[in-house]
Amino acid sequence: MTIALTIAGSDPSGGAGIQADLKTFSALGAYGMAVITALTAQSTQGVSDVFPVPADFVKQQFDVLINDSNIDCLKIGMLMNEAIVNAVAELLSQNPLPYVVLDTVMVAKGGHALLKQTAIDVIRQKLLPLATIITPNLPEAAALLNCPEATNESQMQQQGQALLQLGCKAVLMKGGHLPGDECPDFLITSKEIIRYATRRVNTNNTHGTGCTLSAAIAALLPVLTLGEAIKQAKDYLSGAIANADRLHVGKGIGPTHH
Ligand code: PLP
Numbered sequence: 001m002t003i004a005l006t007i008a009g010s011d012p013s014g015g016a017g018i019q020a021d022l023k024t025f026s027a028l029g030a031y032g033m034a035v036i037t038a039l040t041a042q043s044t045q046g047v048s049d050v051f052p053v054p055a056d057f058v059k060q061q062f063d064v065l066i067n068d069s070n071i072d073c074l075k076i077g078m079l080m081n082e083a084i085v086n087a088v089a090e091l092l093s094q095n096p097l098p099y100v101v102l103d104t105v106m107v108a109k110g111g112h113a114l115l116k117q118t119a120i121d122v123i124r125q126k127l128l129p130l131a132t133i134i135t136p137n138l139p140e141a142a143a144l145l146n147c148p149e150a151t152n153e154s155q156m157q158q159q160g161q162a163l164l165q166l167g168c169k170a171v172l173m174k175g176g177h178l179p180g181d182e183c184p185d186f187l188i189t190s191k192e193i194i195r196y197a198t199r200r201v202n203t204n205n206t207h208g209t210g211c212t213l214s215a216a217i218a219a220l221l222p223v224l225t226l227g228e229a230i231k232q233a234k235d236y237l238s239g240a241i242a243n244a245d246r247l248h249v250g251k252g253i254g255p256t257h258h
Pocket residue numbers: 008009010011016017018040047077078105107108109110114206207208209210211253
């Protein structure tokens with residue numbers, strides 16, 4: 001069985017972060033492990049506070065696992081600060097893993113910061129080159145490139161190419177922030193550009209969609225080609241969003257249905 005590790009933040013409401021990652025791993029047939037980078041106090045109504053784990057203890061959590069198990073794939077989510085980004089980059093340089101999906105988490109949908117501004121440079125310089133694939137949405141791509149947000153598909157592709165130049169092996173540019181009935185995503189590698197289009201689902205319950213997608217890609221990469229892993233991960237997320245309104249969790253932006 002695939003062993004999938006997530007290094008990310010905790011969402012006690014269960015819709016995003018570590019909790020979403022573990023549900024996704026299980027649903028896709030992988031055994032899930034989790035290194036926690038930060039505790040959040042949050043509900044479906046938003047994040048009220050964040051308590052980062054000391055970087056040394058993030059390292060300690062990883063070290064004991066890597067010495068004990070063969071980890072097949074890694075998803076990286078919320079990292080919160082420079083010290084944790086540096087620690088994760090160091091761990092991965094010393095212990096390369098076969099597949100690394102870097103979800104460049106920066107801000108929660110409600111607006112609360114999940115990454116300090118000063119940590120973006122360290123992600124760009126140290127972590128991006130260690131990633132098999134990064135999965136930025138449009139504001140995250142713009143922050144990584146220090147440029148205005150893409151407003152059309154051609155700019156999305158250009159920004160994806162520019163991110164590839166920073167050293168990751170592939171980029172999944174997520175176009176959910178573009179207006180329209182369709183959400184276009186682009187997979188960009190040095191060899192090809194693949195466009196994936198998904199019809200927008202009319203629901204307010206989209207908490208944790210980015211976490212779920214990146215965890216799904218990580219769980220599927222050891223068993224599928226990159227293009228097929230993304231297609232199936234997107235199908236999994238689409239199903240989770242399509243069924244989200246059946247859940248009735250909380251009073252705010254509810255979770256998707258795994
Ligand atoms: N909480 C944690 C721990 C997360 O990792 C994330 C997203 O990555 C969120 C909250 C925010 O999720 P969303 O923006 O989908 O509401």
